[in-house]
Amino acid sequence: MAEEDFARAGQGALHVDTSPQKLRFMQVLKFNSETDWTVAVAALWRDRMRANPWLRMCLPAGHTPVPIFAAMAGFVRQGQISFRDAEVIVLDEFGGLGPGDPGRCSCQVRHGLVDHVDLPSAHFHFIQTEAPDLAAECRRYDAVIGRGFDLTLLGVGPNGHLGMNEPGSSPERTTHRTELHASTIAASRRYLDHERTPTWGVTVGLKQLLESREVWLLARGAAKAEIVRRTMEGDVTTDVPASLLRRHPNCKLFVDAAAGAALPV
Numbered sequence: 086m087a088e089e090d091f092a093r094a095g096q097g098a099l100h101v102d103t104s105p106q107k108l109r110f111m112q113v114l115k116f117n118s119e120t121d122w123t124v125a126v127a128a129l130w131r132d133r134m135r136a137n138p139w140l141r142m143c144l145p146a147g148h149t150p151v152p153i154f155a156a157m158a159g160f161v162r163q164g165q166i167s168f169r170d171a172e173v174i175v176l177d178e179f180g181g182l183g184p185g186d187p188g189r190c191s192c193q194v195r196h197g198l199v200d201h202v203d204l205p206s207a208h209f210h211f212i213q214t215e216a217p218d219l220a221a222e223c224r225r226y227d228a229v230i231g232r233g234f235d236l237t238l239l240g241v242g243p244n245g246h247l248g249m250n251e252p253g254s255s256p257e258r259t260t261h262r263t264e265l266h267a268s269t270i271a272a273s274r275r276y277l278d279h280e281r282t283p284t285w286g287v288t289v290g291l292k293q294l295l296e297s298r299e300v301w302l303l304a305r306g307a308a309k310a311e312i313v314r315r316t317m318e319g320d321v322t323t324d325v326p327a328s329l330l331r332r333h334p335n336c337k338l339f340v341d342a343a344a345g346a347a348l349p350v
Contacts (some may be wrong), residue, residue, distance in 0.1 A: 127156035
């Protein structure tokens with residue numbers, strides 16, 4: 086991203102902390118408001134795509150990226166960027182939901198972003214948890230991931246999970262089935278219009294996330310303040326999978342004022 090563009094996009098930035106003793110490699114960017122946060126993340130993503138139109142991206146579903154997806158769709162409508170040569174690989178998928186269920190992660194990413202940009206259908210990849218042979222489906226997805234991700238966007242769960250890599254997940258795992266923790270199950274209800282709450286899912290593994298060439302960890306809202314603090318101030322441990330990103334050589338944490346409230350200024 087051009088330095089002057091990022092400076093304008095991030096005018097609401099409160100503080101950047103790159104202390105090697107505390108944060109290892111991670112760069113922390115805090116913004117005064119959710120609007121500033123959205124503008125800065127979207128502008129940086131836009132310029133990554135301008136620099137590399139063939140960007141291979143691992144993208145999350147959920148509440149966190151919704152305004153960023155909307156901003157990226159706006160850039161496409163304005164002719165600032167194109168997704169036609171890029172690839173989107175969905176981070177994870179709930180089990181037990183029908184293929185068209187709007188609560189499915191792939192449907193959330195499709196409805197929030199893919200339907201509004203010029204991404205070819207063959208460049209949109211997602212996990213089929215209804216596959217009769219789930220182990221074979223995980224191997225297929227590993228093959229799709231192949232040489233890895235140029236850019237991975239991640240939200241952070243209330244227990245520190247990344248995707249559906251729950252606390253205790255091995256950093257050596259690739260795509261795999263996982264049982265969901267109670268807090269993840271509870272959080273999933275906001276995406277459903279029925280009572281069939283998923284209890285398991287399939288996720289890209291921590292090994293593949295940690296091997297991404299660039300990772301952005303995204304958090305907004307006061308509900309994320311405590312897990313952001315634990316991610317950045319506690320031990321680096323699989324008990325808080327997000328903390329493992331502190332060892333990643335090219336990772337940024339983007340927080341608005343509410344999500345970053347418990348971090349030192």
